[in-house]
Amino acid sequence: MGSRGANVLLSRASRIKTKLQSVLEAKLLEVEDVSYQHAGHAAVKDNANETHFNVKVVSGKFDGQNLVKRHRMVYDALADELESGLHAISIVAKTPKEAGLD
Amino acid sequence: MAAINLTLPPHTGTTSFLRPPSTSKTYTYTYTPSKTQSFHSTRLNNTHLSLSSLKPNNRRQLNGLVVCAVGKLSETELVPVENDDVVVPSGSGVYAVYDNNGDMQFLGLSRNIQSSVVFHRKSVPHLCASVKVGVVDSPDRAALTEAWKSWMEEHIEATGKVPPGNEKGNTTWVRQAPKTKADIRLTPRPNTKLTVPLEELIDRMVKENKVVAFIKGSRTAPQCGFSQRVVGILETEGVDYESVDVLDEEHNSGLRETLKRYSNWPTFPQVFVNGELVGGCDILSSMHEKGELADLFKK
Numbered sequence: 001m002g003s004r005g006a007n008v009l010l011s012r013a014s015r016i017k018t019k020l021q022s023v024l025e026a027k028l029l030e031v032e033d034v035s036y037q038h039a040g041h042a043a044v045k046d047n048a049n050e051t052h053f054n055v056k057v058v059s060g061k062f063d064g065q066n067l068v069k070r071h072r073m074v075y076d077a078l079a080d081e082l083e084s085g086l087h088a089i090s091i092v093a094k095t096p097k098e099a100g101l102d
Numbered sequence: 103m104a105a106i107n108l109t110l111p112p113h114t115g116t117t118s119f120l121r122p123p124s125t126s127k128t129y130t131y132t133y134t135p136s137k138t139q140s141f142h143s144t145r146l147n148n149t150h151l152s153l154s155s156l157k158p159n160n161r162r163q164l165n166g167l168v169v170c171a172v173g174k175l176s177e178t179e180l181v182p183v184e185n186d187d188v189v190v191p192s193g194s195g196v197y198a199v200y201d202n203n204g205d206m207q208f209l210g211l212s213r214n215i216q217s218s219v220v221f222h223r224k225s226v227p228h229l230c231a232s233v234k235v236g237v238v239d240s241p242d243r244a245a246l247t248e249a250w251k252s253w254m255e256e257h258i259e260a261t262g263k264v265p266p267g268n269e270k271g272n273t274t275w276v277r278q279a280p281k282t283k284a285d286i287r288l289t290p291r292p293n294t295k296l297t298v299p300l301e302e303l304i305d306r307m308v309k310e311n312k313v314v315a316f317i318k319g320s321r322t323a324p325q326c327g328f329s330q331r332v333v334g335i336l337e338t339e340g341v342d343y344e345s346v347d348v349l350d351e352e353h354n355s356g357l358r359e360t361l362k363r364y365s366n367w368p369t370f371p372q373v374f375v376n377g378e379l380v381g382g383c384d385i386l387s388s389m390h391e392k393g394e395l396a397d398l399f400k401k
Contacts, residue, residue: 038327067385075368082368088328089369091384 012050012086016078020057023077027096028058038087051087058099067093172196172236172249175256182232183223190233192216194241196249198257199267199275202231206257208267208275211250213241226274229267285320285345292352300360308374313343313399316361317371321345328383329371335390336373341399376401 010018016031032054055074062070070093078086172178172195180200181190190197197215199208199222207229212218215235223230238249258264267275288303289296296303308314313336319325321333336343348358348370362368365379373380375398380386389395 067388068379068381071381071385072366079368087369090328 012081013053016053016055016081016086019077019081020055020074024057024059024061024073026057026059027101028056028099030054030056034090051085052089053086054090054092056092056094058094058096058101060096062093062095063097171238171240171245172252175234175236175253176260178234178236180232180234183219184231190216190219190235191237193237193239194246195238196236196246196253198234198253198265199230200232200234201229204232206261206265208265209250209254209257210275211246221277222275229274282322283342283345285347286314287350287353288346288357289353289355293355300356301364304357304361304364307344307346309377311344312376313341314374315343315345315371316348316357316373317345318347318349320347325349326370328369331383332371332373332386335386335395339390339395339399375399 011033013031013033017029020026020029020031033050033052034054035049035051038052057074061073065073071091074089074091074093075082078089175198183190184202192214194213195211195215197210197212197219198206199210199219201207208222210218210222215237219230219233236249236253238245254264254268266272286307288300315321315332315336317324317326317329317332319329324330324333333345346357347354348361350357358370361370361372365372365374367379367382369382371382373382373386380389380398386395389398
């Protein structure tokens with residue numbers, strides 16, 4: 001994958017993946033750009049580009065955390081993205097046990 | 103909604119209707135033809151039927167063409183409906199609801215008697231102990247009205263009064279359209295300055311109201327799929343909730359950014375219960391599916 005300097009050339013999806021991978025030590029990570037589904041959405045207007053994503057993360061770090069805390073962990077990891085045009089993410093956050101990956 | 107106009111019968115003996123003289127006692131019943139099979143009791147808006155001017159010989163003239171399609175009220179069997187399995191026919195016709203003192207509370211007209219009775223059992227169970235049902239076989243409006251009038255007449259002759267539910271202005275038995283609550287606005291008029299810091303206002307709002315949903319758009323017209331789903335879930339759960347439109351810059355200026363900081367949550371919708379952030383659409387959906395929301399709302 002590109003170095004830090006080349007970050008901007010990577011798609012948001014890959015940036016999301018990288019960040020979540022490193023912060024959450026994900027055992028399973030799926031990131032899907034679904035911005036097209038929200039084109040025409042009030043706040044998106046003409047730029048339905050890399051604005052909405054579906055994210056599925058399986059990580060041991062979610063153990064003992066309720067849903068709100070888990071989602072916050074994901075949001076915190078993606079703070080930069082959220083400030084630069086990432087509009088919304090649908091999050092599925094499971095522990096390895098819950099995902100049947102034990 | 104249909105409005106039946108009642109005028110005095112001319113001498114020709116054709117079927118016509120009665121207009122109530124202004125001095126006589128009037129009462130209303132409502133009739134609307136139902137659009138779907140189930141679940142609409144029939145209602146006629148603002149029609150005043152005066153039976154004090156209905157004398158037996160007038161009726162016979164009126165009835166030259168229409169034979170009354172139901173048997174006599176007094177000869178109809180009284181069916182108890184206190185268990186929840188209501189064994190009442192689902193055809194069109196007239197029905198009389200009696201309370202547990204045996205007094206008639208309401209005389210109704212319906213395209214689906216069973217569904218009307220079920221509805222009344224749910225909304226006013228203490229008034230529905232038993233019913234009498236008169237199914238009308240060829241249920242055009244004239245026949246239904248005739249049947250209703252004949253029972254009403256019979257009842258008045260027998261008891262001297264009109265069932266309480268049929269009195270003018272009584273809406274106990276009429277299906278009301280549920281009124282949706284208005285969204286909360288932080289300032290009553292557009293572009294008014296706040297006298298209290300916004301964060302404090304938010305804090306107070308979520309603490310003083312059990313369930314608060316900050317959504318994009320209004321609850322009747324959400325402007326985002328996630329917000330719409332959240333509104334749908336809250337409506338399905340039947341819980342009483344407040345909604346606030348974060349896109350409304352006129353009344354809720356600055357709310358979006360301030361709320362993100364307050365909740366430490368970057369997206370909308372956001373749902374607070376008992377002063378605490380429960381989450382956004384994903385979390386609400388997951389809890390709703392697992393049945394956890396109902397428990398949460400009970401606390």
